[in-house]
Amino acid sequence: MSQNITYKIYTMCMVQNGSKVLLMNRPDSKGFPGYIAPGGKVEFPESIVNGAIREVREETGLVVNDIIYKGLQEWCEPSTSLRYMVFNYLATSWEGELLQDPPEGELLWVDIQDALKLPMQDWFRERFPLFFEEGTFEHSDVWDREADLVLDSTRRKYRDKALEIGM
Numbered sequence: 149m150s151q152n153i154t155y156k157i158y159t160m161c162m163v164q165n166g167s168k169v170l171l172m173n174r175p176d177s178k179g180f181p182g183y184i185a186p187g188g189k190v191e192f193p194e195s196i197v198n199g200a201i202r203e204v205r206e207e208t209g210l211v212v213n214d215i216i217y218k219g220l221q222e223w224c225e226p227s228t229s230l231r232y233m234v235f236n237y238l239a240t241s242w243e244g245e246l247l248q249d250p251p252e253g254e255l256l257w258v259d260i261q262d263a264l265k266l267p268m269q270d271w272f273r274e275r276f277p278l279f280f281e282e283g284t285f286e287h288s289d290v291w292d293r294e295a296d297l298v299l300d301s302t303r304r305k306y307r308d309k310a311l312e313i314g315m
Contacts, residue, residue: 158235162236168257168258170208171266178253187200200212211243227293287301
């Protein structure tokens with residue numbers, strides 16, 4: 149028996165400037181309130197990385213240059229046949245100026261060491277340190293929305309083996 153699965157594809161891009169990162173303070177009215185990195189829905193048929201670059205530009209005014217893939221965070225809801233995927237990136241250089249009136253919330257450069265003291269969603273708090281670790285990550289949760297219960301969880305970290313052997 150085949151099942152119609154809905155895929156929702158999003159990006160998140162942490163913008164780093166030395167010891168600081170750019171975060172948005174999203175108001176309750178926008179959903180996911182608290183501090184969060186820029187990101188959003190990937191438009192069809194744009195590539196996922198181009199979606200990340202566009203979202204950073206739309207939400208902050210910055211055009212990121214050096215962008216590094218960091219990993220995948222996904223949630224699957226069997227009761228609704230939904231797979232929600234967030235592709236995560238780290239940008240370490242950019243051009244442009246911050247928007248004076250950003251659409252998604254106030255923009256703030258925050259010291260990486262102090263960021264986790266700010267109010268933020270639990271899923272973003274868990275993911276935050278992974279942007280700054282070597283390699284990539286994969287987090288996948290199977291979630292029962294009605295019971296608000298994680299039924300299964302996978303957490304993986306990957307390192308580049310070529311770098312480890314000196315290639």
